[in-house]
Amino acid sequence: xxxxxxxxxxxxxxxxxxxxxxxxxxxxxxxxxxxxxxxxxxxxxxxxxxxxxxxxxxxxxxxxxxxxxxxxxxxxxxxxxxxxxxxxxxxxxxxxxxxxxxxxxxxxxxxxxxxxxxxxxxxxxxxxxxxxxxxxxxxxxxxxxxxxxxxxxxxxxxxxxxxxxxxxxxxxxxxxxxxxxxxxxxxxxxxxxxxxxxxxxxxxxxxxxxxxxxxxxxxxxxxxxxxxxxxxxxxxxxxxxxxxxxxxxxxxxxxxxxxxxxxxxxxxxxxxxxxxxxxxxxxxxxxxxxxxxxxxxxxxxx
Amino acid sequence: xxxxxxxxxxxxxxxxxxxxxxxxxxxxxxxxxxxxxxxxxxxxxxxxxxxxxxxxxxxxxxxxxxxxxxxxxxxxxxxxxxxxxxxxxxxxxxxxxxxxxxxxxxxxxxxxxxxxxxxxxxxxxxxxxxxxx
Numbered sequence: 438x439x440x441x442x443x444x445x446x447x448x449x450x451x452x453x454x455x456x457x458x459x460x461x462x463x464x465x466x467x468x469x470x471x472x473x474x475x476x477x478x479x480x481x482x483x484x485x486x487x488x489x490x491x492x493x494x495x496x497x498x499x500x501x502x503x504x505x506x507x508x509x510x511x512x513x514x515x516x517x518x519x520x521x522x523x524x525x526x527x528x529x530x531x532x533x534x535x536x537x538x539x540x541x542x543x544x545x546x547x548x549x550x551x552x553x554x555x556x557x558x559x560x561x562x563x564x565x566x567x568x569x570x571x572x573x574x575x576x577x578x579x580x581x582x583x584x585x586x587x588x589x590x591x592x593x594x595x596x597x598x599x600x601x602x603x604x605x606x607x608x609x610x611x612x613x614x615x616x617x618x619x620x621x622x623x624x625x626x627x628x629x630x631x632x633x634x635x636x637x638x639x640x641x642x643x644x645x646x647x648x649x650x651x652x653x654x655x656x657x658x659x660x661x662x663x664x665x666x667x668x669x670x671x672x673x674x675x676x677x678x679x680x681x682x683x684x685x686x687x688x689x690x691x692x693x694x695x696x697x698x699x700x701x702x703x704x705x706x707x708x709x710x711x712x713x714x715x716x717x718x719x720x721x722x723x724x725x726x727x728x729x730x731x732x733x734x735x736x737x738x739x
Numbered sequence: 740x741x742x743x744x745x746x747x748x749x750x751x752x753x754x755x756x757x758x759x760x761x762x763x764x765x766x767x768x769x770x771x772x773x774x775x776x777x778x779x780x781x782x783x784x785x786x787x788x789x790x791x792x793x794x795x796x797x798x799x800x801x802x803x804x805x806x807x808x809x810x811x812x813x814x815x816x817x818x819x820x821x822x823x824x825x826x827x828x829x830x831x832x833x834x835x836x837x838x839x840x841x842x843x844x845x846x847x848x849x850x851x852x853x854x855x856x857x858x859x860x861x862x863x864x865x866x867x868x869x870x871x872x
Contacts, residue, residue: 447748518823518826519826522826522829522830525830525833526829526830526833529830529833529834529836529837530833532837532840532841533833533836533837533840536837536840536841536843536844537840537843537844539844539847539848540840540843540844540847543844543847543848543850543851544847546851547847547850547851547854550851550854550855550858551854553858554854554857554858554861557858557861557862557865558861558865560865561865561868
Protein backbone atom coordinates (compact mmCIF):
# COMPACT_ATOMS: atom_id res chain seq x y z
CA UNK A 438 0.00 0.00 0.00
CA UNK A 439 2.78 2.26 0.91
CA UNK A 440 4.83 1.69 -2.19
CA UNK A 441 2.04 1.99 -4.69
CA UNK A 442 1.85 5.85 -4.75
CA UNK A 443 5.59 6.08 -5.03
CA UNK A 444 5.67 3.73 -7.93
CA UNK A 445 2.91 5.67 -9.64
CA UNK A 446 4.66 8.92 -8.94
CA UNK A 447 7.92 7.54 -10.22
CA UNK A 448 6.23 6.35 -13.37
CA UNK A 449 4.74 9.81 -13.94
CA UNK A 450 8.06 11.41 -13.29
CA UNK A 451 9.82 9.18 -15.70
CA UNK A 452 7.26 9.85 -18.36
CA UNK A 453 7.43 13.57 -17.84
CA UNK A 454 11.20 13.59 -17.95
CA UNK A 455 11.21 11.50 -21.07
CA UNK A 456 8.72 13.83 -22.68
CA UNK A 457 10.73 16.86 -21.66
CA UNK A 458 13.93 15.34 -22.96
CA UNK A 459 12.19 14.42 -26.17
CA UNK A 460 10.88 17.93 -26.64
CA UNK A 461 14.27 19.34 -25.78
CA UNK A 462 16.00 17.05 -28.19
CA UNK A 463 13.55 17.85 -30.90
CA UNK A 464 14.13 21.53 -30.22
CA UNK A 465 17.90 21.13 -30.30
CA UNK A 466 17.75 19.28 -33.57
CA UNK A 467 15.96 22.07 -35.42
CA UNK A 468 16.90 25.26 -33.59
CA UNK A 469 19.83 26.10 -35.86
CA UNK A 470 18.11 25.45 -39.13
CA UNK A 471 16.08 27.97 -41.04
CA UNK A 472 13.86 26.67 -43.82
CA UNK A 473 15.55 26.35 -47.16
CA UNK A 474 15.34 29.48 -49.26
CA UNK A 475 15.21 31.76 -46.21
CA UNK A 476 18.84 32.74 -46.67
CA UNK A 477 18.27 33.79 -50.26
CA UNK A 478 15.34 35.95 -49.27
CA UNK A 479 17.41 37.47 -46.49
CA UNK A 480 20.24 38.39 -48.87
CA UNK A 481 17.75 39.88 -51.31
CA UNK A 482 16.31 42.06 -48.56
CA UNK A 483 19.80 43.02 -47.41
CA UNK A 484 20.65 44.14 -50.92
CA UNK A 485 17.59 46.37 -51.02
CA UNK A 486 18.36 47.77 -47.58
CA UNK A 487 21.96 48.43 -48.59
CA UNK A 488 20.75 50.75 -51.36
CA UNK A 489 20.01 53.62 -49.04
CA UNK A 490 18.40 55.75 -51.74
CA UNK A 491 15.99 53.01 -52.79
CA UNK A 492 15.42 51.82 -49.21
CA UNK A 493 14.38 55.29 -48.16
CA UNK A 494 11.62 55.19 -50.77
CA UNK A 495 9.68 52.33 -49.18
CA UNK A 496 10.37 52.19 -45.43
CA UNK A 497 6.99 50.67 -44.51
CA UNK A 498 7.23 47.92 -47.10
CA UNK A 499 10.79 47.14 -46.06
CA UNK A 500 9.71 46.84 -42.42
CA UNK A 501 6.94 44.44 -43.43
CA UNK A 502 9.41 42.46 -45.51
CA UNK A 503 11.85 42.37 -42.60
CA UNK A 504 9.17 40.93 -40.33
CA UNK A 505 8.25 38.35 -42.96
CA UNK A 506 11.89 37.36 -43.43
CA UNK A 507 12.44 37.02 -39.69
CA UNK A 508 9.40 34.75 -39.52
CA UNK A 509 10.64 32.76 -42.50
CA UNK A 510 13.99 32.27 -40.77
CA UNK A 511 12.29 30.61 -37.78
CA UNK A 512 12.87 26.89 -37.60
CA UNK A 513 9.81 24.89 -38.42
CA UNK A 514 11.10 21.42 -37.64
CA UNK A 515 9.72 18.88 -39.94
CA UNK A 516 6.97 21.18 -41.19
CA UNK A 517 8.73 21.83 -44.45
CA UNK A 518 5.50 23.08 -46.01
CA UNK A 519 5.16 25.80 -43.36
CA UNK A 520 8.77 26.81 -43.89
CA UNK A 521 8.29 26.98 -47.65
CA UNK A 522 5.10 28.95 -47.15
CA UNK A 523 6.81 31.50 -44.94
CA UNK A 524 9.74 31.77 -47.31
CA UNK A 525 7.35 32.29 -50.22
CA UNK A 526 5.51 35.05 -48.36
CA UNK A 527 8.76 36.68 -47.28
CA UNK A 528 10.05 36.60 -50.84
CA UNK A 529 6.84 38.26 -52.04
CA UNK A 530 7.12 40.95 -49.38
CA UNK A 531 10.72 41.69 -50.37
CA UNK A 532 9.76 41.84 -54.05
CA UNK A 533 6.84 44.14 -53.22
CA UNK A 534 9.18 46.41 -51.27
CA UNK A 535 11.57 46.50 -54.23
CA UNK A 536 8.83 47.29 -56.73
CA UNK A 537 7.35 49.96 -54.47
CA UNK A 538 10.76 51.56 -54.00
CA UNK A 539 11.30 51.53 -57.77
CA UNK A 540 7.92 53.19 -58.30
CA UNK A 541 8.61 55.93 -55.77
CA UNK A 542 12.10 56.40 -57.18
CA UNK A 543 10.68 56.88 -60.66
CA UNK A 544 8.13 59.32 -59.28
CA UNK A 545 10.81 61.38 -57.59
CA UNK A 546 12.87 61.40 -60.79
CA UNK A 547 9.78 62.65 -62.55
CA UNK A 548 9.90 65.98 -60.79
CA UNK A 549 13.53 66.28 -61.88
CA UNK A 550 12.57 65.43 -65.44
CA UNK A 551 9.79 67.94 -65.28
CA UNK A 552 12.21 70.47 -63.84
CA UNK A 553 14.66 69.76 -66.63
CA UNK A 554 11.95 70.36 -69.16
CA UNK A 555 10.89 73.54 -67.42
CA UNK A 556 14.50 74.66 -67.31
CA UNK A 557 14.90 73.96 -71.01
CA UNK A 558 11.78 75.90 -71.78
CA UNK A 559 12.84 78.77 -69.53
CA UNK A 560 16.28 78.83 -71.08
CA UNK A 561 14.71 79.00 -74.52
CA UNK A 562 12.35 81.78 -73.49
CA UNK A 563 15.23 83.70 -71.98
CA UNK A 564 17.26 83.36 -75.13
CA UNK A 565 14.23 84.40 -77.15
CA UNK A 566 13.65 87.42 -74.96
CA UNK A 567 17.32 88.40 -75.12
CA UNK A 568 17.23 88.11 -78.85
CA UNK A 569 14.07 90.18 -79.09
CA UNK A 570 15.66 92.81 -76.86
CA UNK A 571 18.79 92.86 -78.99
CA UNK A 572 16.69 93.18 -82.11
CA UNK A 573 14.63 95.96 -80.60
CA UNK A 574 17.79 97.81 -79.60
CA UNK A 575 19.24 97.32 -83.06
CA UNK A 576 16.00 98.50 -84.62
CA UNK A 577 15.97 101.53 -82.36
CA UNK A 578 19.51 102.32 -83.31
CA UNK A 579 18.69 101.80 -86.96
CA UNK A 580 15.60 103.96 -86.79
CA UNK A 581 17.62 106.53 -84.91
CA UNK A 582 20.13 106.50 -87.74
CA UNK A 583 17.33 106.78 -90.27
CA UNK A 584 15.84 109.67 -88.37
CA UNK A 585 19.18 111.37 -88.15
CA UNK A 586 19.72 110.87 -91.87
CA UNK A 587 16.24 112.19 -92.57
CA UNK A 588 16.87 115.15 -90.34
CA UNK A 589 20.19 115.80 -92.05
CA UNK A 590 18.49 115.48 -95.42
CA UNK A 591 15.78 117.84 -94.26
CA UNK A 592 18.41 120.29 -93.10
CA UNK A 593 20.16 119.90 -96.42
CA UNK A 594 16.94 120.35 -98.27
CA UNK A 595 16.04 123.34 -96.19
CA UNK A 596 19.44 124.89 -96.69
CA UNK A 597 19.27 124.01 -100.36
CA UNK A 598 15.87 125.60 -100.59
CA UNK A 599 17.16 128.63 -98.78
CA UNK A 600 20.11 128.73 -101.11
CA UNK A 601 17.80 128.41 -104.08
CA UNK A 602 15.70 131.24 -102.77
CA UNK A 603 18.82 133.29 -102.32
CA UNK A 604 19.93 132.50 -105.86
CA UNK A 605 16.54 133.32 -107.26
CA UNK A 606 16.54 136.58 -105.44
CA UNK A 607 20.00 137.28 -106.81
CA UNK A 608 18.75 136.61 -110.32
CA UNK A 609 15.75 138.77 -109.68
CA UNK A 610 13.75 135.98 -111.22
CA UNK A 611 10.04 135.59 -110.85
CA UNK A 612 8.46 132.27 -109.94
CA UNK A 613 5.69 131.42 -112.39
CA UNK A 614 3.85 128.32 -113.55
CA UNK A 615 6.43 127.79 -116.22
CA UNK A 616 9.25 128.01 -113.73
CA UNK A 617 11.50 130.84 -112.76
CA UNK A 618 11.33 133.62 -115.28
CA UNK A 619 14.35 135.84 -115.53
CA UNK A 620 13.77 138.92 -117.58
CA UNK A 621 16.83 140.39 -119.14
CA UNK A 622 16.13 143.94 -120.07
CA UNK A 623 17.30 145.75 -123.13
CA UNK A 624 20.38 146.85 -121.26
CA UNK A 625 21.90 143.82 -122.91
CA UNK A 626 21.25 145.02 -126.43
CA UNK A 627 21.45 148.20 -128.37
CA UNK A 628 18.38 149.04 -130.39
CA UNK A 629 18.28 146.92 -133.53
CA UNK A 630 21.30 144.94 -132.48
CA UNK A 631 21.50 141.36 -131.30
CA UNK A 632 24.98 141.21 -129.89
CA UNK A 633 25.37 141.54 -126.17
CA UNK A 634 26.54 144.78 -124.71
CA UNK A 635 29.81 144.56 -122.94
CA UNK A 636 29.39 144.97 -119.20
CA UNK A 637 25.76 143.99 -119.38
CA UNK A 638 26.34 140.36 -118.76
CA UNK A 639 26.36 140.33 -114.95
CA UNK A 640 22.81 139.00 -114.89
CA UNK A 641 23.80 136.23 -117.28
CA UNK A 642 26.79 135.36 -115.14
CA UNK A 643 24.51 134.92 -112.18
CA UNK A 644 22.37 132.66 -114.37
CA UNK A 645 25.41 130.59 -115.22
CA UNK A 646 26.23 130.19 -111.56
CA UNK A 647 22.68 129.15 -110.89
CA UNK A 648 22.60 126.63 -113.71
CA UNK A 649 25.88 125.16 -112.57
CA UNK A 650 24.46 124.84 -109.10
CA UNK A 651 21.30 123.13 -110.31
CA UNK A 652 22.36 120.91 -113.17
CA UNK A 653 18.96 119.25 -113.41
CA UNK A 654 17.36 122.42 -114.64
CA UNK A 655 17.10 123.40 -118.24
CA UNK A 656 16.19 126.78 -119.65
CA UNK A 657 14.09 128.15 -122.44
CA UNK A 658 15.31 131.44 -123.87
CA UNK A 659 12.70 133.62 -125.49
CA UNK A 660 13.49 136.81 -127.37
CA UNK A 661 10.93 139.64 -127.54
CA UNK A 662 10.86 143.00 -129.32
CA UNK A 663 8.77 146.15 -129.47
CA UNK A 664 6.65 146.93 -132.48
CA UNK A 665 9.08 149.27 -134.14
CA UNK A 666 9.90 147.93 -137.57
CA UNK A 667 8.41 145.11 -139.56
CA UNK A 668 7.08 141.99 -137.93
CA UNK A 669 9.45 139.80 -139.87
CA UNK A 670 12.40 141.88 -138.90
CA UNK A 671 11.31 141.84 -135.24
CA UNK A 672 10.88 138.07 -135.39
CA UNK A 673 14.36 137.65 -136.73
CA UNK A 674 15.73 140.11 -134.24
CA UNK A 675 14.07 138.29 -131.33
CA UNK A 676 15.50 135.00 -132.52
CA UNK A 677 18.95 136.45 -132.87
CA UNK A 678 18.82 137.94 -129.40
CA UNK A 679 17.68 134.67 -127.91
CA UNK A 680 20.49 132.94 -129.77
CA UNK A 681 22.98 135.50 -128.44
CA UNK A 682 22.02 134.63 -124.89
CA UNK A 683 22.16 130.93 -125.69
CA UNK A 684 25.61 131.36 -127.20
CA UNK A 685 26.80 133.16 -124.12
CA UNK A 686 25.55 130.39 -121.90
CA UNK A 687 27.12 127.75 -124.12
CA UNK A 688 30.40 129.57 -123.97
CA UNK A 689 30.04 129.60 -120.21
CA UNK A 690 29.95 125.81 -120.19
CA UNK A 691 26.24 125.07 -120.03
CA UNK A 692 25.33 121.90 -121.92
CA UNK A 693 23.46 122.64 -125.16
CA UNK A 694 20.82 120.06 -124.28
CA UNK A 695 19.68 122.25 -121.46
CA UNK A 696 19.20 125.26 -123.65
CA UNK A 697 16.36 126.07 -126.00
CA UNK A 698 16.22 129.41 -127.79
CA UNK A 699 13.22 130.85 -129.60
CA UNK A 700 12.20 134.24 -131.02
CA UNK A 701 8.76 135.53 -130.21
CA UNK A 702 8.99 138.77 -132.21
CA UNK A 703 6.68 141.53 -131.15
CA UNK A 704 3.77 139.18 -130.33
CA UNK A 705 4.01 139.21 -126.55
CA UNK A 706 4.38 142.74 -125.30
CA UNK A 707 4.34 143.22 -121.58
CA UNK A 708 3.86 146.97 -121.77
CA UNK A 709 2.38 149.65 -124.06
CA UNK A 710 4.40 150.18 -127.22
CA UNK A 711 3.07 153.72 -127.47
CA UNK A 712 5.49 155.04 -124.90
CA UNK A 713 9.23 154.88 -124.89
CA UNK A 714 9.18 153.30 -121.45
CA UNK A 715 6.73 150.64 -122.57
CA UNK A 716 8.71 149.86 -125.68
CA UNK A 717 11.82 149.53 -123.57
CA UNK A 718 10.08 147.00 -121.34
CA UNK A 719 8.91 145.02 -124.34
CA UNK A 720 12.43 144.71 -125.68
CA UNK A 721 13.63 141.88 -123.58
CA UNK A 722 14.88 138.31 -123.39
CA UNK A 723 13.13 136.05 -120.96
CA UNK A 724 15.01 133.12 -119.60
CA UNK A 725 12.61 130.56 -118.21
CA UNK A 726 14.35 128.24 -115.79
CA UNK A 727 12.19 125.14 -115.90
CA UNK A 728 11.23 123.39 -112.70
CA UNK A 729 13.17 120.17 -112.26
CA UNK A 730 11.34 117.16 -113.64
CA UNK A 731 9.31 115.61 -110.85
CA UNK A 732 9.33 111.87 -110.40
CA UNK A 733 6.23 111.22 -112.45
CA UNK A 734 4.80 107.78 -111.96
CA UNK A 735 4.98 105.74 -115.11
CA UNK A 736 1.50 105.37 -116.59
CA UNK A 737 0.52 101.83 -117.23
CA UNK A 738 0.18 100.97 -120.88
CA UNK A 739 -2.40 98.34 -120.30
CA UNK B 740 11.43 12.59 4.48
CA UNK B 741 9.37 10.20 2.42
CA UNK B 742 6.34 12.44 2.80
CA UNK B 743 8.30 15.42 1.86
CA UNK B 744 9.81 13.65 -1.13
CA UNK B 745 6.43 12.48 -2.20
CA UNK B 746 4.98 15.94 -1.99
CA UNK B 747 7.77 17.47 -4.08
CA UNK B 748 7.51 14.72 -6.61
CA UNK B 749 3.80 15.30 -7.02
CA UNK B 750 4.18 19.01 -7.54
CA UNK B 751 6.82 18.36 -10.17
CA UNK B 752 4.54 15.94 -11.84
CA UNK B 753 1.68 18.41 -11.91
CA UNK B 754 3.86 21.16 -13.27
CA UNK B 755 5.29 19.01 -15.98
CA UNK B 756 1.89 17.74 -16.93
CA UNK B 757 0.47 21.23 -17.09
CA UNK B 758 3.35 22.34 -19.26
CA UNK B 759 2.89 19.44 -21.58
CA UNK B 760 -0.83 20.12 -21.77
CA UNK B 761 -0.20 23.77 -22.54
CA UNK B 762 2.25 22.88 -25.26
CA UNK B 763 -0.23 20.51 -26.77
CA UNK B 764 -2.95 23.11 -26.56
CA UNK B 765 -0.82 25.81 -28.16
CA UNK B 766 0.37 23.45 -30.83
CA UNK B 767 -3.18 22.49 -31.49
CA UNK B 768 -4.22 26.10 -31.82
CA UNK B 769 -1.49 26.79 -34.40
CA UNK B 770 -2.20 23.84 -36.53
CA UNK B 771 -5.94 23.82 -36.31
CA UNK B 772 -7.14 25.95 -39.26
CA UNK B 773 -9.69 28.66 -38.83
CA UNK B 774 -12.14 29.02 -41.65
CA UNK B 775 -9.92 30.53 -44.42
CA UNK B 776 -12.74 32.66 -45.81
CA UNK B 777 -11.08 35.89 -44.74
CA UNK B 778 -7.84 34.91 -46.45
CA UNK B 779 -9.69 33.70 -49.54
CA UNK B 780 -11.72 36.90 -49.81
CA UNK B 781 -8.58 38.95 -49.33
CA UNK B 782 -6.91 37.05 -52.17
CA UNK B 783 -9.91 37.56 -54.46
CA UNK B 784 -10.20 41.28 -53.83
CA UNK B 785 -6.44 41.79 -54.20
CA UNK B 786 -6.49 39.94 -57.53
CA UNK B 787 -9.43 42.05 -58.69
CA UNK B 788 -7.64 45.25 -57.70
CA UNK B 789 -4.55 44.15 -59.65
CA UNK B 790 -6.71 43.32 -62.68
CA UNK B 791 -8.26 46.76 -62.45
CA UNK B 792 -4.78 48.30 -62.53
CA UNK B 793 -4.15 46.48 -65.80
CA UNK B 794 -1.73 44.02 -64.19
CA UNK B 795 -2.54 41.53 -66.95
CA UNK B 796 -0.64 43.85 -69.27
CA UNK B 797 2.28 44.83 -67.02
CA UNK B 798 2.72 41.82 -64.69
CA UNK B 799 0.78 39.00 -66.22
CA UNK B 800 3.02 36.23 -64.84
CA UNK B 801 2.49 37.35 -61.25
CA UNK B 802 -1.22 37.89 -61.76
CA UNK B 803 -1.55 34.44 -63.29
CA UNK B 804 0.33 32.88 -60.39
CA UNK B 805 -1.98 34.60 -57.91
CA UNK B 806 -5.00 33.22 -59.79
CA UNK B 807 -3.53 29.72 -59.80
CA UNK B 808 -2.86 29.91 -56.06
CA UNK B 809 -6.44 30.96 -55.48
CA UNK B 810 -7.72 28.05 -57.56
CA UNK B 811 -5.53 25.66 -55.54
CA UNK B 812 -6.79 27.24 -52.32
CA UNK B 813 -10.37 26.64 -53.39
CA UNK B 814 -9.52 23.02 -54.20
CA UNK B 815 -7.91 22.63 -50.77
CA UNK B 816 -11.11 23.95 -49.21
CA UNK B 817 -13.01 21.36 -51.22
CA UNK B 818 -10.78 18.63 -49.81
CA UNK B 819 -11.13 20.20 -46.34
CA UNK B 820 -7.42 20.84 -46.09
CA UNK B 821 -7.99 24.18 -44.45
CA UNK B 822 -4.36 24.71 -43.45
CA UNK B 823 -3.24 24.40 -47.02
CA UNK B 824 -6.20 26.45 -48.21
CA UNK B 825 -5.30 29.33 -45.93
CA UNK B 826 -1.64 29.25 -46.85
CA UNK B 827 -2.45 29.21 -50.54
CA UNK B 828 -4.90 32.06 -50.06
CA UNK B 829 -2.22 34.12 -48.32
CA UNK B 830 0.27 33.30 -51.04
CA UNK B 831 -2.29 34.24 -53.68
CA UNK B 832 -2.95 37.59 -52.03
CA UNK B 833 0.77 38.32 -51.63
CA UNK B 834 1.44 37.49 -55.27
CA UNK B 835 -1.51 39.57 -56.43
CA UNK B 836 -0.13 42.44 -54.37
CA UNK B 837 3.25 41.93 -56.01
CA UNK B 838 1.57 41.97 -59.43
CA UNK B 839 0.01 45.33 -58.56
CA UNK B 840 3.31 46.70 -57.21
CA UNK B 841 5.22 45.67 -60.33
CA UNK B 842 2.47 47.09 -62.50
CA UNK B 843 2.85 50.42 -60.76
CA UNK B 844 6.62 50.30 -61.12
CA UNK B 845 6.42 49.57 -64.85
CA UNK B 846 3.84 52.28 -65.40
CA UNK B 847 6.01 54.76 -63.53
CA UNK B 848 9.06 53.79 -65.56
CA UNK B 849 7.09 54.10 -68.80
CA UNK B 850 5.92 57.57 -67.84
CA UNK B 851 9.50 58.56 -67.05
CA UNK B 852 10.71 57.22 -70.36
CA UNK B 853 8.02 59.18 -72.15
CA UNK B 854 8.79 62.33 -70.19
CA UNK B 855 12.48 61.95 -70.83
CA UNK B 856 11.83 61.47 -74.52
CA UNK B 857 9.51 64.48 -74.48
CA UNK B 858 12.09 66.63 -72.73
CA UNK B 859 14.78 65.55 -75.17
CA UNK B 860 12.49 66.26 -78.11
CA UNK B 861 11.63 69.63 -76.63
CA UNK B 862 15.27 70.53 -76.17
CA UNK B 863 16.08 69.40 -79.69
CA UNK B 864 13.20 71.40 -81.08
CA UNK B 865 14.22 74.49 -79.13
CA UNK B 866 17.80 74.06 -80.25
CA UNK B 867 16.60 73.82 -83.83
CA UNK B 868 14.40 76.89 -83.53
CA UNK B 869 17.22 78.70 -81.77
CA UNK B 870 19.60 77.83 -84.58
CA UNK B 871 17.09 78.99 -87.14
CA UNK B 872 16.74 82.26 -85.38
